[in-house]
Amino acid sequence: MNHCPSHEPPKVLALPTAILAGKEYWRSLDELSDKPEFREWLEREFPNQASEWLGGKVSRRHALQLMAASLGLAGLVGCRRPDYPILPYTKTPESVLPGLPTSYATTIPRPGSAFPVLVETQEGRPTKIEGNPLHPWSQGATDLQAQAAVLDLYDPDRSREVMRTGQPSTWQAFDAFAETHMSGLFARRGQGLHFLSEDVSSPALRLLRQHVRQVLPEAVWHVHEAIGSENVEHGAALAFGKPLTPTYRFQNADVIVSLGSDFLGVEDGAVASTRAFAARRKVEDSLAPMNRLYVVENHPTTTGGMADHRLRLPASQVQEYMLALTRELLSRTREDQGSGNPSSQLPNNIAALGTPVVFPPGWVREVATDLIATRGRSLILAGRQQPPLVHALAHLLNAELGNLGNTVLLRERPEERIKSLGELTESMRRGEVGTLVVLGSNPVYDAPSDLEFGVVLERVPHTIQLGLYADETSAVCAWHLPMAHFFECWGDAETADGTYSPVQPLIAPLFGGRSALEIVARLCRYETTEPYEIVQRSFRRRTALGMEAFRQFLHDGVLHDSAWPIVNAAPDWAALSRAVEEGEKRTADVGPNNLELSFHADRRLFDGRFANNGWLQETPDPLTKLTWDNAAILSPATARFSGVTTGDVLELNLDGRSLQAPACVLPGQADYSISLPLGFGRTHAGRVGKGVGCNPYRLRTTALLNMGVGVQLRKTGRTHRLACTQDHGSMQGRDLVRSLTLQEYRDLPAAQASADSHSLPLYTPAALDGQHQWGMVIDLNQCTGCSACVVACQSENNIPIVGKDEVLRGREMHWIRVDRYFTGSADDPGVAHQPVACVHCENAPCETVCPVNAAVHSPEGLNLQVYNRCIGTRYCANNCPYKVRHFNWFDYNQRPLDQLLAGPLAEKGMPELLQMQKNPDVTVRMRGVMEKCTYCVQRIERGKTGARLEAAGSAAYNIPDGTIVPACAQACPAQAIIFGDLSDPNSRVAQAKHRTRNYDLLGELGTRPRTSYQGRVRNPNPRLAATEVAEEADG
């Protein structure tokens, strides 16, 4: 067992056999987090405590209050010494070494998929989430939501007790009720029993569903996801006659055409996609040529930001483009190959379909040419939003270009007769539903509004809801049951391609919640109601492997090569043609008098399930830079046309439904197309998420699930303050984000490296004589702006959230921010993302001006900020050209965010649960001190210590490159951030610094930053670029 996770990549520990006994062990973990041992931890981590401790029998709550208080006292060391207790374990726990973290592998369930992670635990408290390096879908990286999951676990607003019709009840009461109630249902073979679950791809649950089908044949199972993959499935069904799951291999694609697919952003599996996509953007290694990305979309996305060519089209006209492309491409391939190839069987109605929308010159011809030129190495994919037909045509073209099997893999997943939410509401209307069991889902909030689910639900005599929160749905249900967080319970999951991974508990349920598995097993009287048992059974059933394998499975967090079988299927023309016949003949055109409205998943809150997560709420949206809000996004042209400016509150009317939303004018949005991010406007989310933003679901209907035309826009005359973290999108002609085309880069003389200052430092710089010289490189060509690094940093470094009001004042605390600049024309600009954290200047302006030596330089080149020395003059922040220093204006850790101004009158102390999340290796800062990126110095020190211990007794110790990884670099799905030792010429970072596109941000100031940037390289299609330039000239 390795005691130094950051010295080697964190070692995933197999749970000792004792653990596999299940409950007992986790109960003992419970003691860990709940009883004296936990207090010992407190004592160790927060030593400065008041003497009330001597009270002996200190309740946990009291203990934590004291601890909180002690933080307030930080720095005020009295001159007489109070007594401190040490409260050791009574029984020595196994596999816990106080002071050193342990990592476990588990999985976060996602709609129709899953996300594999490693969870770092400190004496039994999950504190930090990393990607699972062994799992293909993560490869060690994570996204925003995965990083933030640990905060959900400790959310004080989570539902804590069983509720019956709004009154507190108990599990016993519920079990009793269930017993009697279910007997009745069993008698009627499940007549009138309906289940509504999220789209959980869990074999264990599948196992139970099967059991339900046997014992309660009449019971019906429904699945609901607000942002589901119906279009994808139907599209595949259209093209191939059966619902196949396409998965893409971007690493094989030379040319990618995305039709409204945000595969680097909110689409499922974005982390894996980003990794694969980015691999082909590394211009240095000549192994594979740089890929080229065409994006056709209506609202700016992270994917659009990475595009080499981006076409702004209203979402509803993407289909037109697809058809145009199809026509062009098929006609060309037909020419190439004469008759007898599949395309000759192309139904005429496809060729005939659609009103010709005028696309910018070249966009059809040149793209087609590019695709044909790269047959078998090209890729066309459509987004969740797009109608099945677009997906079908994409499949068709991929087949036509011979991409199937190369860049597109089709997988067959086990079919199940699962009914939709629509059908459920129908039967509810018909009064056929006697008992409804809602498992985790929140339809009252996110169901299409025309279903009026909330209203219909009230007609159901018996409603039972299991949920993490007492949410909108629980408010209507008779029974509300607290659900166990996925870090609290056993389970299993499959990623969308079917790769199998375990869900294991890291801590006993904090609020005594139960998992969906347990509930279903109890209700339907499965042989065992013990989730751990069920998981084992489902493992055996899915894999036919034994305990050894299971242990390995838990250890790795993945069963290798367990993805669904790849099938090769030929397009089913007949079906396609039929669909076209039945489908829309012509799509309504979009214009000034016919505005389009489109919905898309929010990049942070997704469909609203993360609404109560402060980290996500405060993460600026990568494109709009909005925090704590969503807004109706308009293009500058639309805004000019309708006289709207950012912040105006608009009233949107669509089919008699109306919604008031603040406007946000965003360059790059398609003209006359308004898009609304879903997931906001929760009414029962918890203290953080309640009433934040507006709720677009109110406009969303079954018919207009993704986009609709004919929305009426009216200015209410009121304005709304949007907390935007970046008001200025222009670079003011400054050389901040450097960008060139592939050709320009190739021609670049090797001599031209980063512009260095000629001015000499006033003072002799700090001696940089450490054994290591830490440095970082951020590759702007890889960075998609996804902001996973922001949250990763927040959770690693105990960074507090500050709330909307403070963000409005410009006081957000994120140590790393992702700057977003627009380049090119005002209406249709390119987007450049630039992550900026402290760049650790060798001649740091902050260090010379600090009067108390709180900002100092380490011999290893780190620019240190010593919190307990800082008195908070803020001079350093003023003098920092990068503005990366953040001041604790208030006691953000100690005071409720809505009482910051109440000063001493505000209640003091951090909720104990949030304290459990804190990283014990990082000081929790008090008010009045400056803080900033430390290069994760705690990880550096842990790494060095580990190396020294390994090398104990011998002189030299070395730290292999890549063993010390800061949180941001570890999280980055695109591997855009490289960190390492510059004194080692072979380290990746040292290598990268020699590239010609390496440059220092504001290098001309002579700050000599240790973090340098790699210029963006774009790979435009020369011929298309030419036409675009010509067009510019005309316009």
Add this chain to the structure above:
Amino acid sequence: MPIIFSKGADVLLRRVVAVVILAVALGTAVVWYYFTPKYTRVGYAPEQPVPFSHEQHVGKLGMSCLYCHTNVERSPHANVPSTQTCMSCHTQIKANSPLLSPVRESWSSGEPVDWKRIHKVPDYAYFNHALHINRGVGCASCHGQVNEMKVVYHAEPLSMAWCLDCHRKPEAHLRPAEEALNMSWKPPADKTQSEVGRQLVEQLHINPGQNCQGCHR
């Protein structure tokens, strides 16, 4: 013009001024000396719930530090033994001694023994036991001759300045790593401490950090 002040007033005034100056100087001196850990901490020896004698266990019985402080070589923290550890012997030896009743209580109730903490580095300083032990800083260097202590007391200031003294010239305290736990280690007769120290510094490239990064995060 009336006489308000006696002749001596001038002298008095001068004296007053002098006294004030002296008082200020004295006050400063007092604070300098008595408000530092050197004075406030050294010698701190609280009464423990169980009168555990290190002299008895280490000095007389010659138990290794590692028997109780099991993680000190691996973890940043030198853990205080769990009740289990005590009971592993004291179920046989002195099984009924009234002095040990708190331990037995803890064992039955599961509540920990409320030991009082003695050694404590300044707030917001991260100290790593494992590293120091493995690089040849003896327990005694910071904790004093614990093996001779009936009641453990705070032997050294453990103030930042005190840490820095050793980090600036480690040779004054280093010993062979394998001797780190040896409470009664003395430099070999033919060598002085500083000779031993210098040799170790040479051979292990010991270069203790003197910048904030090492301890403050």
Add this chain to the structure above:
Amino acid sequence: MNQPIVEPLLDGQQDRHSRVLEDQNYHRLTEQICGIVERPIPRWWPAAFLTSLAIASSALFAAAYLISTGVGVWGENQPVGWAFDITNFVFWVGIGHAGTLISAILFLLRQKWRTSINRFAEAMTLFAVACAGVYPLIHVGRVWMAWFLAPVPNANAIWPNFRSPLLWDVFAVSTYATVSLLFWYVGMIPDLASLRDRAVTRPRQVIYGILALGWRGSGRHWHHYEIAYLLLAGLATPLVVSVHTIVSFDFATSVIPGWHTTIFPPYFVAGAIFSGFAMVLTLMIPARELFGLKDLVTDRHLDKMAKVLLATSLMVGYAYGVELFTAWYSVNLYERFAFQNRLFGPLAWGYAIMVLCNVAFPQLLWLQRVRGSVWALFVISILVNVGMWFERFVIIVGSLERDYLPSSWGRFIPTWVDLLQMVGVFGLFFTLMLLFLRFLPMVALSEVKAILPRQSHFQVGHVVNEGEQVASRGMEVLES
């Protein structure tokens, strides 16, 4: 005015009257000055005092709220880490310059005309510096840790950072405050003695007695006094220049465009004297009305101060111009932008106020008529105070709002606490001022007496006492 002898004749009788001359004599003077302190409290005083005391206490409240709650109660943010706090600090320090300048430098230059205003100006200096001192102390995030600034040996074995201009400030300002205090007090000793001697009630006798340190006016006393005063003057003189130079280093040594400017030291010193004289006028004009000191603080005095005001205004104006020129000439993207932003950016209005008040309006002082009119002077002096405040605001906040990375640009909007703190500190200033007027001799009796003409000089009407000769010669020095 190259023939000093003739000069007094040129401005004739009324001027002779107006200056402290023939019908004045020692006794009457003493009566006049000490009278202010000894006569029963005038009706307006308690009202004024209580008002300003109330306002001052609001500063106390604001500061308490700030320290107990966090600097966040002010409007400061990222990127504007300093705003009202340092603006007011520099503003007050600036004002604190007039006193020592008038006392020390003019003393060394043998400007006798200074005698009737120096005491007053020095007092103002002290109080202004006290007000300035408030801000650096309370603006830090952890006031209770501010002692880290002091270079005292400690258990952490850390010293302050001697490279930091902020630390230089601490030393510069505290030194300045100490020396000014000594200078002021030493100068006051003889007058305190005469207050003591005239005192009728016991407590007054004792208090002034102690303050007078047993002064008996013996030759030896005077001898030592003269030396001490001269030395202190010599000591204070370089400080007048150094303090604001060092304050300007806070900005000049930084990298922020709009701060990072070599012209700052002279620019700031000129500005400081400018604002200092303006404040003396603002306070002196009403004071001399209220206490009927017209024949001590004469129109001629006001006229001279007006001229100083005009001269320094020109210097400041020149600095503004050079700033812009340097920015343009530097061809430095950021530098140029910083000044574009000053002229046309979100704080353009502030810049306009500053230029109008500091450069445009003072030009009226070229006109004898304006210099002659007490009201005009009063108004202009107030305008200058406003203008100088905005100069600091524009430099500090304007530059911080928009520096290098557009991504981190922001705005500063003051909160009610900012404003309350600022108003309150003005209250503090006036409270101290009123106490001074009431209880201490506001004109340096002994010094004024020293320049009173001896009758002999007036027998030959054309010969003017040498004090006056020196004075006019000194005026040359000053005015040429």
